[in-house]
Amino acid sequence: xxxxxxxxxxxxxxxxxxxxxxxxxxxxxxxxxxxxxxxxxxxxxxxxxxxxxxxxxxxxxxxxxxxxxxxxxxxxxxxxxxxxxxxxxxxxxxxxxxxxxxxxxxxxxxxxxxxxxxxxxxxxxxxxxxxxxxxxxxxxxxxxxxxxxxxxxxxxxxxxxxxxxxxxxxxxxxxxxxxxxxxxxxxxxxxxxxxxxxxxxxxxxxxxxxxxxxxxxxxxxxxxxxxxxxxxxxxxxxxxxxxxxxxxxxxxxxxxxxxxxxxxxxxxxxxxxxxxxxxxxxxxxxxxxxxxxxxxxxxxxxxxxxxxxxxxxxxxxxxxxxxxxxxxxxxxxxxxxxxxxxxxxxxxxxxxxxxxxxxxxxxxxxxxxxxxxxxxxxxxxxxxxxxxxxxxxxxxxxxxxxxxxxxxxxxxxxxxxxxxxxxxxxxxxxxxxxxxxxxxxxxxxxxxxxxxxxxxxxxxxxxxxxxxxxxxxxxxxxxxxxxxxxxxxxxxxxxxxxxxxxxxxxxxxxxxxxxxxxxxxxxxxxxxxxxxxxxxxxxxxx
Amino acid sequence: xxxxxxxxxxxxxxxxxxxxxxxxxxxxxxxxxxxxxxxxxxxxxxxxxxxxxxxxxxxxxxxxxxxxxxxxxxxxxxxxxxxxxxxxxxxxxxxxxxxxxxxxxxxxxxxxxxxxxxxxxxxxxxxxxxxxxxxxxxxxxxxxxxxxxxxxxxxxxxxxxxxxxxxxxxxxxxxxxxxxxxxxxxxxxxxxxxxxxxxxxxxxxxxxxxxxxxxxxxxxxxxxxxxxxxxxxxxxxxxxxxxxxxxxxxxxxxxxxxxxxxxxxxxxxxxxxxxxxxxxxxxxxxxxxxxxxxxxxxxxxxxxxxxxxxxxxxxxxxxxxxxxxxxxxxxxxxxxxxxxxxxxxxxxxxxxxxxxxxxxxxxxxxxx
Numbered sequence: 001x002x003x004x005x006x007x008x009x010x011x012x013x014x015x016x017x018x019x020x021x022x023x024x025x026x027x028x029x030x031x032x033x034x035x036x037x038x039x040x041x042x043x044x045x046x047x048x049x050x051x052x053x054x055x056x057x058x059x060x061x062x063x064x065x066x067x068x069x070x071x072x073x074x075x076x077x078x079x080x081x082x083x084x085x086x087x088x089x090x091x092x093x094x095x096x097x098x099x100x101x102x103x104x105x106x107x108x109x110x111x112x113x114x115x116x117x118x119x120x121x122x123x124x125x126x127x128x129x130x131x132x133x134x135x136x137x138x139x140x141x142x143x144x145x146x147x148x149x150x151x152x153x154x155x156x157x158x159x160x161x162x163x164x165x166x167x168x169x170x171x172x173x174x175x176x177x178x179x180x181x182x183x184x185x186x187x188x189x190x191x192x193x194x195x196x197x198x199x200x201x202x203x204x205x206x207x208x209x210x211x212x213x214x215x216x217x218x219x220x221x222x223x224x225x226x227x228x229x230x231x232x233x234x235x236x237x238x239x240x241x242x243x244x245x246x247x248x249x250x251x252x253x254x255x256x257x258x259x260x261x262x263x264x265x266x267x268x269x270x271x272x273x274x275x276x277x278x279x280x281x282x283x284x285x286x287x288x289x290x291x292x293x294x295x296x297x298x299x300x301x302x303x304x305x306x307x308x309x310x311x312x313x314x315x316x317x318x319x320x321x322x323x324x325x326x327x328x329x330x331x332x333x334x335x336x337x338x339x340x341x342x343x344x345x346x347x348x349x350x351x352x353x354x355x356x357x358x359x360x361x362x363x364x365x366x367x368x369x370x371x372x373x374x375x376x377x378x379x380x381x382x383x384x385x386x387x388x389x390x391x392x393x394x395x396x397x398x399x400x401x402x403x404x405x406x407x408x409x410x411x412x413x414x415x416x417x418x419x420x421x422x423x424x425x426x427x428x429x430x431x432x433x434x435x436x437x438x439x440x441x442x443x444x445x446x447x448x449x450x451x452x453x454x455x456x457x458x459x460x461x462x463x464x465x466x467x468x469x470x471x472x473x474x475x476x477x478x479x480x481x482x483x484x485x486x487x488x489x490x491x492x493x494x495x496x497x498x499x500x501x502x503x504x505x506x507x508x509x510x511x512x513x514x515x516x517x518x519x520x521x522x523x524x525x526x527x528x529x530x531x532x533x534x535x536x537x538x539x540x541x542x
Numbered sequence: 543x544x545x546x547x548x549x550x551x552x553x554x555x556x557x558x559x560x561x562x563x564x565x566x567x568x569x570x571x572x573x574x575x576x577x578x579x580x581x582x583x584x585x586x587x588x589x590x591x592x593x594x595x596x597x598x599x600x601x602x603x604x605x606x607x608x609x610x611x612x613x614x615x616x617x618x619x620x621x622x623x624x625x626x627x628x629x630x631x632x633x634x635x636x637x638x639x640x641x642x643x644x645x646x647x648x649x650x651x652x653x654x655x656x657x658x659x660x661x662x663x664x665x666x667x668x669x670x671x672x673x674x675x676x677x678x679x680x681x682x683x684x685x686x687x688x689x690x691x692x693x694x695x696x697x698x699x700x701x702x703x704x705x706x707x708x709x710x711x712x713x714x715x716x717x718x719x720x721x722x723x724x725x726x727x728x729x730x731x732x733x734x735x736x737x738x739x740x741x742x743x744x745x746x747x748x749x750x751x752x753x754x755x756x757x758x759x760x761x762x763x764x765x766x767x768x769x770x771x772x773x774x775x776x777x778x779x780x781x782x783x784x785x786x787x788x789x790x791x792x793x794x795x796x797x798x799x800x801x802x803x804x805x806x807x808x809x810x811x812x813x814x815x816x817x818x819x820x821x822x823x824x825x826x827x828x829x830x831x832x833x834x835x836x837x838x839x840x841x842x843x844x845x846x847x848x849x850x851x852x853x854x855x856x857x858x859x860x861x862x863x864x865x866x867x868x869x870x871x872x873x874x875x876x877x878x879x880x881x882x883x884x885x886x887x888x889x890x891x892x893x894x895x896x897x898x899x900x901x902x903x904x905x906x907x908x909x910x
Contacts, residue, residue, distance in 0.1 A: 178649030192639045
């Protein structure tokens with residue numbers, strides 16, 4: 001099926017949205033090339049090298065820790081008879097629903113000098129002062145890395161587990177017949193075959209780490225994201241902030257290139273699902289060790305912080321807090337709903353254009369529109385300000401020139417900028433989900449309606465959309481949840497007196513008063529759980 | 543001389559379901575055994591049990607390796623990597639992250655580097671893969687991938703080679719040529735092999751011996767020609783498609799037997815097998831194996847069959863006939879018959895049995 005006479009308008013809108021989504025980033029990059037800011041020079045001469053080093057060290061530490069948490073967990077769940085494997089299979093994904101800055105606050109509260117753990121130890125052992133004993137300092141770059149890895153390792157776990165499960169069982173059997181023991185088969189065949197998936201997941205973890213703002217800010221670890229925030233809001237130097245954002249973009253670009261290279265290697269991966277894999281039978285001691293390892297990850301990444309939040313909520317919840325929660329929750333829901341709906345509709349249009357259009361460039365709009373996923377919220381916010389700020393001024397000037405009252409900052413000063421930023425940032429998620437769903441529909445179904453005399457648009461409405469219903473729902477849900485959680489972009493772009501759940505919680509964390517926002521934090525976590533539960537149930541029903 | 547592999551009373555259960563039972567087989571060094579049977583009869587399970595991927599519940603497997611006898615039983619299991627058995631998988635299972643050369647050397651890790659290289663080169667030459675050593679599996683054609691799989695399996699010099707439907711992914715035109723080539727290679731190397739297929743033509747080209755399996759049991763083992771001439775059960779004859787089935791009754795009177803069908807009567811001495819002493823079905827019906835050449839057109843009786851299907855073959859027109867009488871216990875359909883004369887669909891013909899050597903079997907039990 002060709003999109004026929006709708007082709008021109010479809011092509012126009014596909015390219016229009018793709019270019020619109022990428023324009024702010026281009027504007028920011030162009031603006032940063034011509035930067036001549038004294039502040040930037042000063043930063044470069046003083047703190048910037050340290051910020052860059054911190055960013056790199058943090059990225060590497062989180063990647064290594066996520067690898068150490070995620071790969072063994074994936075191997076244990078997919079290849080052994082670990083007790084409660086069915087439950088652990090999805091429990092290990094739950095930390096993904098937990099924003100890192102929440103865990104950071106809760107663990108600092110727990111493990112700090114004044115926290116209950118150290119108090120208890122001092123009471124038990126009779127220690128009087130910090131010099132009497134050594135205790136791990138959580139407010140360090142190492143602490144930040146552990147906290148971030150505890151919530152990001154599920155990326156590595158999920159992708160690696162899927163890779164292990166999809167490996168052709170016969171490859172492992174062949175290696176056994178060629179003299180390898182179970183362990184050798186794992187290291188020589190299973191692990192190398194899962195390498196592309198591990199690399200992709202590590203690229204995702206690195207991107208998310210580089211994009212993190214609130215955790216590092218709370219731990220007072222200065223990285224490029226905190227530097228951008230401070231330069232813009234602290235020193236009011238937009239040009240320098242822009243340049244810093246561009247430097248961060250370079251790092252992200254490295255992660256993206258690494259991810260792309262890993263994907264290219266995936267052509268080696270077998271697509272034959274491993275349905276009846278023989279699982280390794282663990283001995284009693286191995287079983288105990290494996291269970292402790294997996295349950296520790298679930299406990300530290302989800303159960304403990306969630307319990308602490310619940311205790312706070314029970315102890316401190318009151319009616320005024322509930323009213324505030326309602327107001328900020330409404331804002332969050334509004335922004336997340338707009339973003340998810342727009343991103344899903346654009347993704348649907350681009351995916352259908354890619355599938356049904358005949359031109360050789362049909363893949364480009366979707367690829368371009370997905371570029372924003374790699375860009376941290378802080379950078380994206382700078383890009384929005386760089387683009388919509390001048391546009392707003394232009395609109396006001398034109399309005400004044402025609403004798404109208406200046407409308408004010410209608411683009412950069414309203415929720416428009418936030419929604420736009422979210423659509424740019426999360427389009428890749430919607431694109432990927434809908435594209436995967438479309439991939440499940442046989443190509444012959446594109447042609448069948450035409451052979452029955454049905455035109456393109458009715459065919460899409462009657463054939464493709466009903467078949468894509470589930471993918472569209474998943475895409476919407478994933479964008480919705482990400483938008484509910486996203487913090488740095490909202491912090492920089494929100495209009496005055498406009499709070500969302502995430503900004504409110506960040507504010508309370510900054511003021512060391514999370515107790516008063518515990519209910520909202522629980523709400524964010526619960527929203528984060530939605531896609532995990534939904535996707536898990538969908539997989540089980542298959 | 544002891545057989546290279548001897549399987550006695552082997553039984554396998556998976557998820558409390560009996561998959562194999564009372565399997566008895568033995569194979570001399572250098573012999574190629576073709577394991578055939580309908581889908582789900584347990585062929586691949588038997589192969590996987592021999593390889594060590596599935597544990598047996600009863601029985602034993604004896605492998606005679608370099609004067610050393612290895613006995614595998616439920617109490618004495620041996621991991622796959624210690625059995626010295628090679629396997630070529632249906633999908634070849636080539637390691638996608640390794641080059642052809644690395645794939646071939648995968649099982650040679652215990653050898654010195656120089657020896658590995660030497661053995662690899664030898665196999666690359668033997669299988670005409672010399673130019674492809676540095677390529678990856680996805681860069682090879684199906685036939686080339688199969689050669690790599692063979693080279694890899696042969697590299698550690700296994701005492702037994704297992705082949706799981708090795709020709710199923712090969713283009714029909716190339717298949718026959720490749721079968722002959724690989725058979726010659728295995729014979730040249732004196733390799734003992736067991737190969738699984740559900741294609742009876744493959745087994746006749748490739749195997750020295752054939753074992754027909756049905757519902758987890760080996761029904762008959764022998765040379766292909768022997769099995770074709772004397773199938774020991776209805777299932778064996780039916781799987782090998784040795785002819786059509788004609789329902790008959792058998793009446794024994796004063797030490798002579800008479801076999802009656804809708805195509806006429808046969809004297810008891812026309813039945814050459816001794817299976818007639820086993821039980822018929824509850825209606826007293828047996829099944830007579832009728833080859834197309836056993837049927838002739840006749841003018842001496844009224845029409846008794848109707849043409850249901852016609853196809854053109856090298857041997858003339860091929861007809862599938864049904865009995866005109868359909869209400870009888872002896873009614874039949876799909877009786878295969880060749881003729882140079884063209885009849886139209888629905889024509890009514892008079893045919894009779896002309897052969898003198900027939901095989902008679904009890905009718906198979908009807909399963910719901």
